[in-house]
Amino acid sequence: MSDSLATVKNGQLQQNSIQEYLETLPKQTFDKLYTQPATCLAALRLLPPIAKQIVMRLLYTQRPVLKADVEAWCFQEHRSDLRDSLKKLAKMNICTETGSEHLQISRIFQENMHNALVGGGTHASFGKPADTQDKYEVDIPFLDRYASEAWEAVLHYLVGTPTEKRPKAVGRLLVASGLQEQDGRSGATDDERTMITSKGFQFLLLDVNVQVWSLLLQYLELAERQLQMDIVEVLNFLFQVGSLELGQSYSIDPLTDTQKMVLEDLKWFGLFYQRKKKSSRFYPTRMATSLTSGSMIAARKPEEGHGYIIVETNYRIYAYTESPLQIAILSLFVSLQARFQNMVVGLITRDGVRDALAKGITADQIITYLTAHAHPEMRKQSPILPETVVDQIRLWEMERNRLRVSRAYMYNDFPDIQEYKQLSDYAEPFGAILWKNDKKRILVVTEEGHEQVKAFKKRKQAAKGIPGGGGHGRAQASPLTSR
Incomplete structure (x- = not known):
């Protein structure tokens, strides 16, 4: 893969469409774009x-x-x-x-x-078909398989179960898009240093065409702002391949250096097939030739006949699939128990759901995924998923979210009850006290209220002639985390 993605930094996945992206471009850029x-x-x-x-x-x-x-x-x-x-x-x-x-x-x-x-003008705007016979010519079924396998490998990388080694730049783009984040766990290996985010799981729920454009939009942002590419050349190339013929090989000679770099980057996502890096020709896949078609612009609802998941009221799940990717996605929130030739059996458990919640995946996203991929037999009932299962998943999320972590400060070691009372009476009216113990003379105040309480304490001590507003034998404030 080219070095063009090697400097990717953390960012967020752009949720807008290609039309909205284009509408942000200046007139001078449009004038250059429309020359093609x-x-x-x-x-x-x-x-x-x-x-x-x-x-x-x-x-x-x-x-x-x-x-x-x-x-x-x-x-x-x-x-x-x-x-x-x-x-x-x-x-x-x-x-x-x-x-x-x-x-x-x-x-x-x-x-x-x-x-x-x-068809007027002298240009190669619609690509230049290779003028020699390809000794290693490939057909459309091969290109479809290649694109499907390449894209599935990217999704495996996103889920955390890479099937083959991908260039590091692929991972960097996923992190830059907000689909993955760095895993802060100690002892994590190189392959485990990133994990899927809530946005990443939401990304899995999208139609594959929308997934492709989501990453391409992020690629455009990076190409212009960080990689110093000519955005006009990048956009012209993407729009050009949307008009190419599926199954036809095209020469790379008319491409600029920037466009060759884009070709090298995006072939790892299944948009192009090139037998070798130095090959003089490339084949666009169906993913590339459909970039500007209607199916690439808006998400499609999952076809009802293609669901594969059955959820029972006892939280047991039967998934009729052999797809390693679908199984890997399920394993994000389901405890898998058995695997057969064309089916896996699992259980929705508290620990499994909490593990998913820890990654930022929400209860609604889990429920949406199960609903979107429900087996046709499940779709005959209303509601599609058992209400007991849906309610329990949401309860597990509420259980996890009932505690809120915030920074606070603890005041203790008051020399007498009078100083403790003064500080307590001052902080209480504006809600700075999180917790107090009159018997032990302990106050816990919010991070926001700490500065005011500290200033009041210093004024009182200064009035008593105590230099520095503190010292031995006086109440001390210690930072802590409150729940």
Whole structure:
């Protein structure tokens, strides 16, 4: 893998879409992006239906169009949708207002969108097919298997059960995305130094297409801010591969050095197949060629016929699966007891759920996962999961969350009851006291109230002529953790 991900730092997974990311880019960046016909076509695919209609109607106009004429293209009840589409087109720098009454399509976008539709211009925007026969040619079923196995290996790495050695940069991207975090346990080995987070478990619940874009968005952030890549070249390459033909090999010669680096990075995630690092050709997989299709933009609900989990009222789970990944995900919160050829048996236990909660996984996420992957037989009943199991999982979470850890300070060694009473009476009205014992003359105050109590104590001691506001034989404050 290239060194382009080697300097990744901790960050957070971006939850926005590729459209929202593009809308944050400046006009100068759009002007460069739209010099590539493939990028213009990808931008059109990302637009909502009404915005697409507006673009296609303005595409062959040579003069600005009256806004009133554009609004007349739809019924009155859809005017708000049209205005929203116009705002989106403006943010994407495709169509902008000229004056207060006219709309103008971007000339750069217009010209290169023409080229995309009619095949005009001299460019390799849609890739350059390899012009020689591949001695090691691969077919579409091979590419599908390769992409599936590569992506599953990434998810295994996320769950903490790596099936094969992945470049360290893959792990760094997962940490930067907030899907994993450093494991603070002493004695953890190199392979155990990261563990899945609550965001990571939520990531597993997403459609694979949304998972891919989530990581790509984080990759874009890192490429621009930390890796000093040209974001225009990175985006143009991603949009280009979205228009490539599945099963066709493409030459790497037209790619820039930055784009070759992106190719090297993303092939570990299953987007590209390259037989060797120095190979002069690459194959885009279905994951890459579908990047700008509708299925890549929004999550799909799990198909009801593909559930595999049965949950019984006695907390026993039967999972009809042979997938090591699905079994590894279950093991995050289920105590597995037996494994057969096409099924595993486990038990939802207090310890298992608490282990998951310790990783930041929530009770709602566990319940959502079990519901989303419930067996078709389970879906015939309402509610899908046994209520006793759902309630117990939530109770275990409440049990864990009932204690709140906060810093506090303990005052003791008061020389007399009078000084203890003065400090206690001062701190109590503004809620600084967490706990006190009058008999033993002990006060525990909040971290926020400590400074005020300490200042009051110093003033009282200064009034008595005690230098330094403390010393031997006076009440002392010690930091501690309260629950």
